[in-house]
Each structure stands twice: as structure tokens, then as C-alpha cells.
Amino acid sequence: QRAEINYKIALGKPFIVDSITRNITSLAIDSIYIRNEDKSLIKNSKQFDLADFNNERKRLSELFRNTGVYNFQESSIAYNILRDTMRVNDDQKMSVELNIGDLRKRGDSIITTSEYKVFRLDKINIYPDYALNEDKSDLKSVEYDNYTIYYKDKLRYKPKALADAIFLEKDSLYRDIDKIRTYRRITNLNTFKYPNILFTEDSTQSKLTADIFLATRPKFSWAFDFDITHSNIKSLGIGFSTALISRNIFRGAETLSLSVGGTFGLLSDETSTENFFSETGADVNITFPRIWFPFFNWKKIIPSYKLPQSRISVGTSFQKNIGLDKQTFNTILGYNWATDRFNKNNVELLNIQFVNNLNPDRFYNVYQSTFERLNDIAVDYADDPTLQDFYIMPEPPDGPVLIIPEGTTGFTNAILNVDVPSTPEDFEDVASIEERRIRLTENNLIFATNYTFNKNNRTNINDNDFYSFRFKVESAGGLLSGISNLIEFDKNENGDRTVFGVPFSQYIKTEFDYIKHWDLSRSNVLAFRSFFGIAIPYGNSNSVPFVRSYFGGGSNDNRAWYPYSLGPGSTDNINDFNEANMKIALNLEYRFPIVGNFKGAIFADAGNIWNVWDNVQDPAAVFQGFESLSELALGTGMGVRYDFTYFVFRLDMGFKTHNPAELPGQRWFRDYNFANAVLQIGINYPF
Numbered sequence: 001q002r003a004e005i006n007y008k009i010a011l012g013k014p015f016i017v018d019s020i021t022r023n024i025t026s027l028a029i030d031s032i033y034i035r036n037e038d039k040s041l042i043k044n045s046k047q048f049d050l051a052d053f054n055n056e057r058k059r060l061s062e063l064f065r066n067t068g069v070y071n072f073q074e075s076s077i078a079y080n081i082l083r084d085t086m087r088v089n090d091d092q093k094m095s096v097e098l099n100i101g102d103l104r105k106r107g108d109s110i111i112t113t114s115e116y117k118v119f120r121l122d123k124i125n126i127y128p129d130y131a132l133n134e135d136k137s138d139l140k141s142v143e144y145d146n147y148t149i150y151y152k153d154k155l156r157y158k159p160k161a162l163a164d165a166i167f168l169e170k171d172s173l174y175r176d177i178d179k180i181r182t183y184r185r186i187t188n189l190n191t192f193k194y195p196n197i198l199f200t201e202d203s204t205q206s207k208l209t210a211d212i213f214l215a216t217r218p219k220f221s222w223a224f225d226f227d228i229t230h231s232n233i234k235s236l237g238i239g240f241s242t243a244l245i246s247r248n249i250f251r252g253a254e255t256l257s258l259s260v261g262g263t264f265g266l267l268s269d270e271t272s273t274e275n276f277f278s279e280t281g282a283d284v285n286i287t288f289p290r291i292w293f294p295f296f297n298w299k300k301i302i303p304s305y306k307l308p309q310s311r312i313s314v315g316t317s318f319q320k321n322i323g324l325d326k327q328t329f330n331t332i333l334g335y336n337w338a339t340d341r342f343n344k345n346n347v348e349l350l351n352i353q354f355v356n357n358l359n360p361d362r363f364y365n366v367y368q369s370t371f372e373r374l375n376d377i378a379v380d381y382a383d384d385p386t387l388q389d390f391y392i393m394p395e396p397p398d399g400p401v402l403i404i405p406e407g408t409t410g411f412t413n414a415i416l417n418v419d420v421p422s423t424p425e426d427f428e429d430v431a432s433i434e435e436r437r438i439r440l441t442e443n444n445l446i447f448a449t450n451y452t453f454n455k456n457n458r459t460n461i462n463d464n465d466f467y468s469f470r471f472k473v474e475s476a477g478g479l480l481s482g483i484s485n486l487i488e489f490d491k492n493e494n495g496d497r498t499v500f501g502v503p504f505s506q507y508i509k510t511e512f513d514y515i516k517h518w519d520l521s522r523s524n525v526l527a528f529r530s531f532f533g534i535a536i537p538y539g540n541s542n543s544v545p546f547v548r549s550y551f552g553g554g555s556n557d558n559r560a561w562y563p564y565s566l567g568p569g570s571t572d573n574i575n576d577f578n579e580a581n582m583k584i585a586l587n588l589e590y591r592f593p594i595v596g597n598f599k600g601a602i603f604a605d606a607g608n609i610w611n612v613w614d615n616v617q618d619p620a621a622v623f624q625g626f627e628s629l630s631e632l633a634l635g636t637g638m639g640v641r642y643d644f645t646y647f648v649f650r651l652d653m654g655f656k657t658h659n660p661a662e663l664p665g666q667r668w669f670r671d672y673n674f675a676n677a678v679l680q681i682g683i684n685y686p687f
Contacts (some may be wrong), residue, residue, distance in 0.1 A: 015048040015083075018093035024100040026116035032067050033060070033100075048094060053079055059483075060100075065176040068118030070199055070208065076101045076116075119174045123208035125150060126162055128192075130213045146170040156216075161252040164290065164304050168210050172441040174199075182212070188307045189253040189289050192216055221245045225261075237265035237277075249286075257285040281317030283330075288312075291335055297430060308337040324366060324441060325358040346452040351474075352612050353446040354502070355547060360441035361405040367440070367576045375402050377426050378411050384420055387411060428617075435615060436575070444545045445502040450474035450509075465519035470511070474535075476548075477506030481539050497540050505545050509535035515687050523593045529687040532586040534612065540614040543581070550583035550609050552633070555682035557585060558605040560635025560654030562678060567609040568621040570631050572661035580609040580616075582623055584632065587687060594640070601639040603652070606632050608660060634658035637677070650682040 020042060024030040041056040057077045064072040080097040102113040126149045127139075139150040144159035147166065165185045167178040179197060186195045196213040223243045241261030249256045262280035291298035292310035303307045313332040319325060334348040364371040382391055382400040390407035391400040402408050414420045415430045422430070451473055458466035480489075480499065489497040496503035511533040518526040535544040552558055552566030565573050568580035585607035594600045608631055610623035622628075639652035656671040656678075 003335055005299055012481040013092050015092050015094050017042060017044055017046050017048060017096055018045060019095045020098065021095070022098040022100075024098070024165065025102050026100070028118045029064060029069065029072075029100055029116050032064060032069075032118075037268055042096060064116070065174075067175070068120065068173040069116050070119050070174040070176070071103060072116060073103065075136065076103070082644050086597075092475045099161075117205055119201070119206060119208045121168055121170055121172055121210060123209045124166065124170060125209070125211045126166065126214070127151075127212065128155075128157055128162060128214045129216055131215075152457065156248065156251060157253065158251045159426050161289070165253075166212065168212075168307060174208060175586045185304060185307060186214065188309075189410055190217070190287075191247045191253045217247060221475065223248075237263050239263035242635065248351055253289045255285075255287045257283075257287075259283045259285075276463060279317060281315060283313060283315035285311060287312045291337075295334075302337050306339060308335065324362055327356040327358055329354045329356075342455055342457050344454040344456075348448070348450045348455075351446070351448045351450060353444070353448075353547070355444040355446075355545070357441050357443060363441050364402075364404045364408050368435060369574065369576045370436065371402075371404070371408070372406060373574070374412070374430065377429055378402050378407075380426075381411070381415075381420060381422070386420065387414060400648040432616075432618065439543050440546055441565050443502045444547065445504045446476050446545060446548065447480050448474050448476035449503055464517055464523075464525045467514070467516040469515075470513040472509075472511040474509040475507075476509075477504050477540055480504045481506060502521060504540055505537075505548075506539040506541045507535050507537045507544050507548070509533070509544075509548065523599075525591045527587075527589045527591065527685070527687060529585070529587040531583065531607075533583045535581045536613050537581070544614065546577075546579060549579040549581055551577070551579045552583065552585075552607060552609045555650070555652065555680035556686040558602065558607050558633055558635045558654070559637060559639075559652045559680045559686075560605065560678050561633065566607075566633055567631075567660075568616075569608065569610050569618075569623070570620045570660045571618065578609070580611045580621065581614055582610045582612045584608060584629075586632075589686070591685075597644060598641045599648075601641065601652070603637055603639065603654075604656075604657075605635045605654070610635050630664075631660035632658070633660050635678075650680075650685070650686050652680045652686075654678045 006482050020040075022030075022033065024033060039059070041052045041059065043125050046052075047639050057074055060077055061072060061074040078099045078101070080099065082095040082097065083091060083093070105114065106362070109448055114180070122327075122485075126147055128149065128151060134152075136150065139152055140155075141148055141150045142155065142159060143149075144168070145163050147159070147163050149155065149159055149162060165182065167181045167185070168174075169178075172178075182197065183195060186192050188324055192214045192551060193216070195215075198211045198213070200209045200211070201207070202209065221244075223245065225239075225241045227239045239262065243257055243259035246256040247260075248254065251587050260280075260282045262278065264276075264278045266276060288310040290304070290310065291302055291308045292522070298308070301379030311332065311334045313330065313334075315330045317326075317328045319327075329352075331350065331352040332348055333350040334346065336344065336346040338344050364374070367538055378391075379399050381387055387410070388408045390402055392403055392407075393400055402411055412430055412434050415422050415427060416434060453471045454468070456466070456468040456472075458468070480497075484497050488500065490501070492501075492503055494503075498504070511531070513529070513531045515529045517528075533550055535548055535550075537544050551564045554563035558566055564575075564577040564579065571578070585605075587603065587605050587607075589601050589603040591599060591601045610628060610631075611618075612623040616622060634657040635654040636657045637652060637654035639650060641648050641650045654677065656676060657669060658667050659670060660667060662670050
């Protein structure tokens with residue numbers, strides 16, 4: 001038995017605000033209201049909306065508490081809504097009366113009222129290292145910039161460092177925003193626990209004494225992290241890191257961090273002839289709670305309430321049996337600040353990275369796919385008597401194999417120097433392989449400057465309806481190129497300018513990353529991400545360093561492909577580590593609860609990488625314009641997650657839905673089966 005019901009709703013004529021009057025008992029409140037009456041959200045001839053009244057109460061409360069009325073209570077605001085029911089033709093007009101009563105104080109047995117007044121700050125006292133119930137009479141004091149700092153035995157902080165964190169000023173009107181900024185700034189110093197600020201009225205009931213109590217964090221702290229990783233490159237990895245943190249090292253709330261870490265484990269069989277790998281590193285970081293820049297006062301541009309920080313970092317790492325056994329040195333001088341609660345800025349004025357490849361002769365041992373491409377070409381030239389020493393001749397049916405590295409180097413030089421005649425196709429392929437070998441084995445010097453802007457309107461960890469946006473732009477080599485016009489740099493055999501024998505990289509790189517989450521109720525969430533990045537080499541470089549290039553695939557990207565196995569363009573996994581200098585990624589994921597802490601997901605990932613404006617000539621790998629968008633790979637799949645509260649363990653299975661590496665007519669659903677599915681393991685959500 002079923003029935004259909006149609007509802008017809010007649011809203012009638014809306015109610016209109018006809019007049020606004022006020023009844024304010026405090027002269028101070030009334031004066032402030034009159035000066036700001038034009039900003040009211042409730043206006044004559046405007047349609048009645050309850051939200052306007054709620055927002056107006058919040059606006060007035062913030063207004064009064066930021067113009068000296070430190071103890072104003074929002075409950076003091078009330079509205080009387082009157083309607084003239086005697087009108088025959090039009091009774092939709094409403095008269096609004098604003099009522100703001102006196103301050104109500106609850107005593108032990110009775111409630112008293114008093115008129116609201118405007119207060120100015122008189123004395124501001126700071127108590128660093130304060131212990132609960134400490135006898136203040138035993139404390140010493142020092143005056144600095146209209147602040148009184150109380151301490152016991154010895155003052156451990158520079159007075160200026162404490163004063164810079166306080167936004168309450170002597171003889172100024174009390175403002176709630178100054179108190180909030182003080183809370184945020186002190187907490188951001190990472191030296192004190194959450195502060196306690198108490199206000200006391202004087203006998204005239206017009207001035208306030210502010211007591212700021214600060215409880216210090218421990219001078220030293222120790223952190224230790226441990227993790228286990230798995231990927232198509234690392235069959236098993238065990239990592240650890242430990243850090244020693246020292247606070248207030250220069251008495252200005254600076255933080256020094258010394259960290260050491262390492263990862264050890266086994267490589268996948270396809271990655272290297274040696275299965276064991278290790279990566280160790282150490283870093284030294286110093287954070288200053290201000291913009292540190294000699295001979296320039298940044299306070300006028302980036303005031304203290306924007307939480308400015310300066311960071312100096314020096315680090316090194318050593319990799320063994322990953323790639324070519326790299327040694328990396330990093331130095332960073334950076335600044336960050338928050339425009340407001342949701343907007344953050346980061347500038348790395350100097351980001352210097354030196355990558356030293358310790359075993360470049362092992363290139364073909366590590367990059368087996370590249371070796372197989374070269375060896376397939378070399379097989380056709382094995383009968384040439386001048387090349388005999390470059391091969392190992394195994395027993396049939398195996399063909400000749402180039403010796404690494406003598407044979408690969410000798411054969412490549414013979415072809416490129418035209419010591420041995422070759423076809424144009426073979427010459428071009430060998431030149432391309434050699435160009436890649438040189439790029440991945442040469443040492444890199446990256447002397448970059450970058451800026452990153454982050455906007456995130458998420459209010460808390462339970463907010464599932466938010467968006468975030470990240471924009472980054474980086475320039476490398478520009479400063480060194482400018483200096484080279486004044487000072488003559490050495491050049492290598494390719495004509496590239498070098499610093500200490502290493503050609504410096506020169507490129508422009510920019511990235512856009514947008515994430516949006518929709519809360520569909522009952523813990524169902526729809527999440528979307530879009531990413532675009534491009535790095536353009538110029539000047540001293542015709543390609544982007546490997547460490548600054550893009551790759552496709554992986555647990556946080558297109559999950560139907562393993563890391564580095566997607567692209568570039570329509571190529572089919574031609575290298576062990578496929579990378580390029582341009583990337584597009586689009587992800588859509590529907591998340592839903594299953595039972596208890598188990599969650600589920602259905603996802604679709606699209607994207608690819610391409611080469612553009614660099615030294616790669618392969619048409620299948622180069623972005624040709626809008627027509628290349630047909631090479632976007634699409635992976636779809638499902639996943640299950642377990643929420644451990646502090647982190648989420650994730651298992652996703654991706655299927656190749658549209659594979660651009662296949663022939664144009666065979667790209668859809670060709671490998672859409674469990675036999676070709678890709679299993680990805682991840683920690684936390686991918687975006």
C-alpha cells in the first residue's frame with residue numbers, strides 16, 4: 001500500500017523592520033554604540049531575519065570588549081520585537097527595541113548589578129617561571145618598556161623577548177583582540193605553557209592591572225620516532241629518528257633542535273643487485289620567534305601578532321644502495337608568519353642543496369630498465385670487431401651483454417662519436433639514454449629561493465567541511481647567474497657555469513594545490529584534490545634536477561600505479577624511476593564508516609606527468625598542448641582504513657581504468673582485473 005502526498009506551503013508576506021529604538025543603561029556603552037550605529041546588521045525596511053539579531057549580538061559584544069569594556073557580557077543584550085496588530089491592511093511591520101542592561105555579578109547569596117564602564121590598562125606585570133601559590137614578596141623585579149617583570153633569583157629571559165610577546169600596552173584602552181594575540185604569541189614561542197592572564201580593577205573602576213603568569217616548559221626535551229615502511233622500491237624499511245630540543249638557548253625564547261635519524265631495510269629484487277639499503281642523516285635547526293634579518297626592522301611589515309619565526313637549518317644525509325649512493329647537504333634560511341588564523345606564509349630566502357653521487361659508475365646496475373634499452377640496441381652491433389671487448393658472451397641461447405661500466409661507456413662513446421656506423425634511430429636512442437645517465441649521475445648544486453602561501457579554513461580536527469589552498473613559487477640559480485655576470489665562473493666541457501666544479505641548476509618552478517571536503521552527514525565525506533606543478537629549466541640548465549622533478553603513482557597520488565611507474569605522457573614505464581618536469585593530478589574520494597573504527601572509501605585518481613621545455617625530445621613523453629590531456633591516466637578503486645585516533649592505517653586497491661601507455665583504441669579497462677590490481681599501503685588520508 002503506497003500513497004503520494006503533495007505539500008503546498010503559503011509563506012505569506014514577510015515581516016519588515018519598521019523602526020529601531022534603544023534602551024541602554026550605561027552611558028559608556030551608549031556612546032560606543034552611537035559611534036558605530038551605522039555598522040548595525042539590523043536596519044530599517046529590511047526583512048526580519050533571526051540570524052541578523054544573533055550576529056548583531058556577537059558584533060556588539062566584540063565591539064564593546066575591544067573598546068575598553070573588558071567585562072562585557074553578551075547576555076546583557078536583549079531585543080523586544082513589537083508588532084501593531086491594530087493595523088487592518090498591513091500588520092507586517094515590526095518595531096525593534098534594543099536593550100542593553102547593566103553588568104550582573106553573582107555573589108555568595110545575591111546578584112548585584114553595576115553600570116558598564118570603559119577601562120584603560122595601568123600596570124602590566126609579567127611573571128616568567130611562575131609557580132602556583134608562589135609568594136610574590138620574595139620576587140625581584142625589573143622595569144622594561146612600561147612592563148614590570150618579576151622573577152626569582154635570576155631572570156632567564158631577555159626583557160625585550162618577553163615584551164615583544166605582550167600586546168597589552170600601558171594607558172591604552174583594553175581590547176580583547178590584544179589579549180587573544182598575547183595568548184597566541186606566548187603559546188607560539190614554544191617556551192611557555194598556555195599563559196594565565198588576570199585583570200584587576202582599581203578603586204576608581206576605570207583602570208586595570210594585568211598580571212601575566214607564565215609557566216615554562218622544560219629546558220630540554222627528548223623525542224623518539226619509529227616507523228616501518230613498504231613500497232615497490234623498498235620491500236621492507238625500518239626507520240627511527242631522535243631529537244634533542246633545547247629551549248631559550250640565547251635567552252630570547254629561541255629553540256635549538258638536534259636530530260639524528262636513519263632508515264634501514266631490504267630493497268625490492270628489481271631495484272638493485274644488492275638488497276640491503278640504508279639512509280642516515282642529521283640536522284641542526286634554530287628557530288627564532290621573530291624575523292631575523294640584519295640592518296632591517298621588519299616589525300612594521302610583519303608585526304609580532306602575525307607570529308613571525310625565522311629558521312636556520314643545516315643538515316646532511318647519506319644513502320646507500322638507493323639510486324647511486326647519494327650524499328646530500330642542505331642549508332636553509334627561512335621565515336614564516338600567519339596573516340590571520342587561516343592564512344600562512346613561508347619564505348625560504350636561501351635553500352641550498354648539494355647532491356653528491358658517490359658511485360656514478362653503478363648507474364646501469366641500479367637503472368636496469370635503462371640498461372636493457374641500451375643493451376637491446378647494442379646486441380645488433382656485437383659482431384663489430386672494434387666493440388668485442390665491451391661484451392660478455394654467455395652460452396646460447398642468451399645473447400651478448402654489455403659489461404658495466406666499461407662496456408656501456410665504450411659502446412655509447414663509439415656510437416655518439418661515430419666510431420661505429422649506426423642507424424639514425426639507434427643514434428637518437430643512445431643519445432637520449434646517455435643524456436639521462438649524465439643528468440642522473442652528475443652532482444647537483446641547487447641555490448634556490450621560494451615562497452609558499454597556505455590557506456586553510458578548517459576550524460578543528462572534527463571539521464569535515466573545509467577547503468585548503470597552497471601556492472608555491474621557487475627560483476633557482478638566478479642569484480648565481482647574476483654574480484657570474486660580475487665574476488667569471490669556471491665552465492665544464494658542456495659550457496655550463498660551475499661552482500667548485502659543480503654546475504648550478506637554474507629553473508623556475510610553481511605549484512597549485514587545492515583540496516575541498518564536503519561533509520555529507522553521518523561521517524560520510526566527499527574529498528577532492530587538484531594539483532598542477534611545472535618546473536621550467538633555463539640559462540645554465542636544460543633539465544630540472546631529479547630531486548626537484550615530479551613523478552606519478554603511489555599511495556598518495558594515482559593509486560592504480562606504483563611510485564615512478566606512471567608516464568611520462570603515453571610512454572610505458574620505460575625507466576626504473578620515471579619523472580618529468582610537469583604534473584597534473586585530480587583525485588576524488590568518497591569516505592564512509594563501516595563498523596566501529598573501520599572506514600571505507602571509493603576513489604578515482606586521474607593525472608600524469610610530462611616533459612615540457614626541457615631536453616627530452618620523445619614525442620610520447622612531451623606535453624603537446626590540450627591534445628595531451630587525452631593521456632591523463634585514470635585509476636579507480638576501493639580502500640579500507642582503521643582509525644587509531646592519532647593516525648589512520650590505510651589499505652587501498654587501485655585498478656587501471658584508463659591507461660595512456662596502451663594503444664589509443666585499447667586504453668579503457670584493458671587491465672581492469674584483480675590480477676593487475678595495485679595494492680597501496682599508507683598512513684593517514686591521502687589528502
